[in-house]
Amino acid sequence: MTTLDVPLLRLQDICVSYKGNRVVHDVSLDVAGGEVVALIGPSGAGKSSLLRSINFLETPESGTVLLSGNEVGAGQRRGRTQVSKTALAAHRRDVGMVFQSFNLFPHLSAVENVALAQVHSLGRSREEAKKRAYQELEHVGLRDHAEVSPAKCSGGQQQRIAIARALAMDPKLMLFDEPTSALDPELGLEVLGTMRRLAHEGMTMIVVTHEMHFAQDVADRIVFMADGRIVEQGPAKELMRNPQHERTIRFLKAVRDR
Amino acid sequence: MADFLQVLATGIQTTVLITAGAFGVGVVLGLPLALLRRSRNWLLRAPVIAVVEVIRAVPPIVWLFLVYYGLSSDLAQLSTFQAAVGGLGLIAAAYMSEIYRAGIEAVPDGQWEAGRALALPNLSLYRRVVLPQALVVVIPPAATYAIALLKDSAIASVIGAQDITFHAFQETQASLQGLSVFATAGLLYILLSLPIAAVARYADRALVQRMAA
Amino acid sequence: MSLLQEWQNFLPDFLPGLWVTVKLTVSSLCVGLPLGVLLATGTTARGRAVRWVALTLVELGRGAPGLIVLYLVYYGLPQVGLTLENFLAATVALGISTGAYTSEIIRAGLNAVPRGQREAARALGLSPFKELRLVVLPQALRIVIPPLVGFAIVLYQGTSLAFAISTPELLSRAYNAASISFQYTAALTLAGVMYAVLSLTAVALLGIRNPLKRGSP
Numbered sequence: 001m002t003t004l005d006v007p008l009l010r011l012q013d014i015c016v017s018y019k020g021n022r023v024v025h026d027v028s029l030d031v032a033g034g035e036v037v038a039l040i041g042p043s044g045a046g047k048s049s050l051l052r053s054i055n056f057l058e059t060p061e062s063g064t065v066l067l068s069g070n071e072v073g074a075g076q077r078r079g080r081t082q083v084s085k086t087a088l089a090a091h092r093r094d095v096g097m098v099f100q101s102f103n104l105f106p107h108l109s110a111v112e113n114v115a116l117a118q119v120h121s122l123g124r125s126r127e128e129a130k131k132r133a134y135q136e137l138e139h140v141g142l143r144d145h146a147e148v149s150p151a152k153c154s155g156g157q158q159q160r161i162a163i164a165r166a167l168a169m170d171p172k173l174m175l176f177d178e179p180t181s182a183l184d185p186e187l188g189l190e191v192l193g194t195m196r197r198l199a200h201e202g203m204t205m206i207v208v209t210h211e212m213h214f215a216q217d218v219a220d221r222i223v224f225m226a227d228g229r230i231v232e233q234g235p236a237k238e239l240m241r242n243p244q245h246e247r248t249i250r251f252l253k254a255v256r257d258r
Numbered sequence: 259m260a261d262f263l264q265v266l267a268t269g270i271q272t273t274v275l276i277t278a279g280a281f282g283v284g285v286v287l288g289l290p291l292a293l294l295r296r297s298r299n300w301l302l303r304a305p306v307i308a309v310v311e312v313i314r315a316v317p318p319i320v321w322l323f324l325v326y327y328g329l330s331s332d333l334a335q336l337s338t339f340q341a342a343v344g345g346l347g348l349i350a351a352a353y354m355s356e357i358y359r360a361g362i363e364a365v366p367d368g369q370w371e372a373g374r375a376l377a378l379p380n381l382s383l384y385r386r387v388v389l390p391q392a393l394v395v396v397i398p399p400a401a402t403y404a405i406a407l408l409k410d411s412a413i414a415s416v417i418g419a420q421d422i423t424f425h426a427f428q429e430t431q432a433s434l435q436g437l438s439v440f441a442t443a444g445l446l447y448i449l450l451s452l453p454i455a456a457v458a459r460y461a462d463r464a465l466v467q468r469m470a471a
Numbered sequence: 472m473s474l475l476q477e478w479q480n481f482l483p484d485f486l487p488g489l490w491v492t493v494k495l496t497v498s499s500l501c502v503g504l505p506l507g508v509l510l511a512t513g514t515t516a517r518g519r520a521v522r523w524v525a526l527t528l529v530e531l532g533r534g535a536p537g538l539i540v541l542y543l544v545y546y547g548l549p550q551v552g553l554t555l556e557n558f559l560a561a562t563v564a565l566g567i568s569t570g571a572y573t574s575e576i577i578r579a580g581l582n583a584v585p586r587g588q589r590e591a592a593r594a595l596g597l598s599p600f601k602e603l604r605l606v607v608l609p610q611a612l613r614i615v616i617p618p619l620v621g622f623a624i625v626l627y628q629g630t631s632l633a634f635a636i637s638t639p640e641l642l643s644r645a646y647n648a649a650s651i652s653f654q655y656t657a658a659l660t661l662a663g664v665m666y667a668v669l670s671l672t673a674v675a676l677l678g679i680r681n682p683l684k685r686g687s688p
Binding site for chain 2: 055057088089090091092093095096097099101102103104105106107116117120121162165166169
């Protein structure tokens with residue numbers, strides 16, 4: 001933690017509704033700088049919705065998001081958090097996101113994918129952006145794929161390009177929304193390897209995942225969600241070894257028996 | 259046969275120019291209409307919906323008459339060619355706007371989300387991410403529409419534009435060869451549509467390949 | 472005179488024209504739909520000759536401008552000694568276009584019925600005719616009706632082409648009224664409104680999404 005009482009990210013009483021159904025109920029969560037948090041739970045638990053509310057891809061119905069102690073947005077109106085365009089852009093520049101389905105831009109090469117937002121969102125020069133893009137591709141082990149179209153890459157490579165794309169923005173926080181769910185186990189491993197390295201480098205990460213081994217080995221803390229609420233959380237190894245809540249026990253047993 | 263074919267051929271240029279001109283108007287005006295129709299502000303959206311729906315609910319020939327006889331005499335004297343391009347261009351803009359809209363909607367949600375998560379400003383999001391992908395999707399239906407427009411351009415002869423149909427009509431008033439003249443004219447239109455159809459097929463195949471890759 | 476007043480003056484003269492337009496639409500459908508079914512079965516026939524003839528007719532009917540088909544029937548058939556008065560000529564020409572366009576719709580509908588349905592019918596020992604009547608058609612109809620209704624609306628607008636051979640339909644009435652009174656804008660906008668109101672009402676009532684997307688016949 002940078003300052004004693006200010007976490008990097010603070011979520012206060014976040015509620016998210018989707019098509020009239022509330023999928024996240026009054027969730028509060030603090031994440032310290034450098035911390036890796038794994039969000040686990042059954043499907044429909046609201047993990048992804050909570051994650052997506054952090055960078056306002058899902059606008060919270062109520063609640064506040066604070067990054068480095070600063071509130072994003074200005075209160076509620078008509079059941080939606082109000083955020084100005086500039087504040088939202090500034091916030092999103094600080095928060096990187098990696099999607100389940102990669103969402104690389106198919107008409108651009110790998111290096112163009114990584115450079116695009118540096119130029120048009122951060123205002124870096126093209127040369128600078130390109131140089132940085134090569135560095136980030138190197139970082140995820142894909143320097144030799146820089147000029148290749150994403151469609152010609154494997155799923156694992158695509159996801160690593162997507163990670164490079166987010167990292168090039170110098171985010172303070174990285175969000176991962178089931179980054180390996182669309183991948184064969186083998187390809188998932190190379191992505192998890194990249195994420196593991198990021199964690200060791202000190203990146204603050206929130207990861208929605210079904211990979212229990214990864215959660216246990218890499219995450220500092222595991223947060224278990226069910227029915228839109230946080231049921232239980234704790235240090236990763238402790239929660240895996242000794243879950244307290246009946247709902248968590250049931251879930252972990254089901255995962256292990258599979 | 260050779261005689262009237264020569265006469266019909268003199269109309270090809272006008273037919274092609276009217277079609278190309280109207281299509282050009284549609285290509286240029288259709289995009290802003292499509293973007294306005296997608297606006298979240300209903301004050302921008304509603305008038306565009308109304309205009310597009312009304313344009314498509316009135317027969318093209320009525321629009322042509324309105325532009326040529328109505329607008330033209332009230333404001334400025336338009337040539338038959340200008341009126342044909344204007345009237346058909348208006349209709350093309352309405353149809354093209356719907357084609358663009360479908361193309362934009364075909365871009366997956368994930369692309370928008372990735373752009374937003376990267377804090378791309380709206381203009382860059384459209385210009386760099388959405389439109390390059392949408393335009394590829396748009397080519398096949400746009401080519402199909404261009405063929406429909408080529409056929410619709412025949413009505414320009416009714417206000418006196420000297421296209422293929424006009425010359426065919428003139429020819430039959432002079433001789434009693436209606437069947438052969440109009441059959442030839444019909445084939446000429448089909449012939450002219452073949453290159454456009456080839457573009458559509460080629461683009462379609464390229465698209466399928468890209469999706470499969 | 473205000474526009475509304477002029478419209479009021481024109482309306483009694485235009486309504487009979489609208490009636491002719493509607494009659495022309497219906498009569499063209501009466502000619503065109505059976506032709507469409509015929510062509511659709513023709514293009515899916517086993518015999519190669521039948522298939523090619525049907526395909527050629529469809530491609531010609533869809534490929535040539537509607538106005539050319541109209542002229543061909545009205546000014547062309549006299550070349551072989553067949554002279555039709557204008558309403559009949561318009562019906563035949565629009566009927567041909569309708570046949571060509573609807574055959575594609577009908578064929579798509581027939582193709583959309585899964586092969587397994589035909590196989591199941593055959594396995595149950597139904598005769599080919601009963602297979603078509605009891606199993607295939609009821610399913611195909613449900614698929615085919617919305618685009619057919621959409622086409623009927625396009626055809627309704629397409630009847631305005633009959634103006635070119637002086638059929639006394641809505642546009643002819645409007646054009647005549649305009650050239651007598653020199654109130655082109657007023658007369659033509661009224662005709663446009665009359666076309667639009669009926670089209671848009673039909674679209675709204677039937678709840679079809681964008682039937683007007685295709686080009687006119």
